[in-house]
Amino acid sequence: MYSYRACAEPGCRRSAFFEDERCLDHAADPDALVAGGIERLRGSDEIRNLNLAGIRLDGLDLAGKSFICCSFANASLQAVLFTGAHFKICLFDGADIGSCDFSGISAQFSSFGAARILNSSFENSELLHLNFSGARIEDCTFNNSNLYDSRFIKTELVTTAFQDCDLKRVHLIPASEVGVSYRYSNTAEAIRDLDHAWQ
Ligand SMILES: [Zn+2]
Numbered sequence: 001m002y003s004y005r006a007c008a009e010p011g012c013r014r015s016a017f018f019e020d021e022r023c024l025d026h027a028a029d030p031d032a033l034v035a036g037g038i039e040r041l042r043g044s045d046e047i048r049n050l051n052l053a054g055i056r057l058d059g060l061d062l063a064g065k066s067f068i069c070c071s072f073a074n075a076s077l078q079a080v081l082f083t084g085a086h087f088k089i090c091l092f093d094g095a096d097i098g099s100c101d102f103s104g105i106s107a108q109f110s111s112f113g114a115a116r117i118l119n120s121s122f123e124n125s126e127l128l129h130l131n132f133s134g135a136r137i138e139d140c141t142f143n144n145s146n147l148y149d150s151r152f153i154k155t156e157l158v159t160t161a162f163q164d165c166d167l168k169r170v171h172l173i174p175a176s177e178v179g180v181s182y183r184y185s186n187t188a189e190a191i192r193d194l195d196h197a198w199q
Pocket residue numbers: 007008009012013014022023024025026
């Protein structure tokens with residue numbers, strides 16, 4: 001399980017970043033820490049137990065890597081390529097995700113709760129037991145993906161496509177939907193109201 005260490009700064013409720021005892025805001029040399037975190041991401045194909053909460057990544061190629069128990073919570077991820085990557089128990093809660101490629105991924109038990117996800121692709125992916133609750137998802141595509149048992153509760157969906165998706169047991173109870181397409185998807189197998197959510 002994800003190894004959570006609290007920031008050593010008294011009163012701070014964030015988690016300790018990467019190899020430091022403090023969070024990114026309280027670290028003595030955040031730039032060096034971020035550089036170290038990026039080096040670790042680049043240098044290994046299997047990345048485990050890494051807390052990069054709050055990191056800013058721009059234009060990084062992380063295609064095909066495996067992430068296990070990693071946190072990108074509250075991170076800013078811009079134009080990052082996760083193409084064909086694997087994720088297990090990873091956190092993207094509160095992250096700001098723009099123009100990223102999550103196509104062809106396999107992901108399980110990971111959370112994008114309250115994230116802002118713009119202009120990004122989750123196409124042709126296995127997205128099992130993921131949480132997108134409270135997120136805002138705009139100009140994104142999930143086409144041709146299996147979303148089994150994933151949750152979109154109180155999610156804002158804007159001009160986003162779920163075409164030819166497997167929506168079995170998907171909790172599809174958005175706060176709002178504008179310009180969303182479910183063409184060729186089995187919406188009848190999705191859970192569309194909270195009264196049936198936990199049956
Ligand atoms: Zn702190």
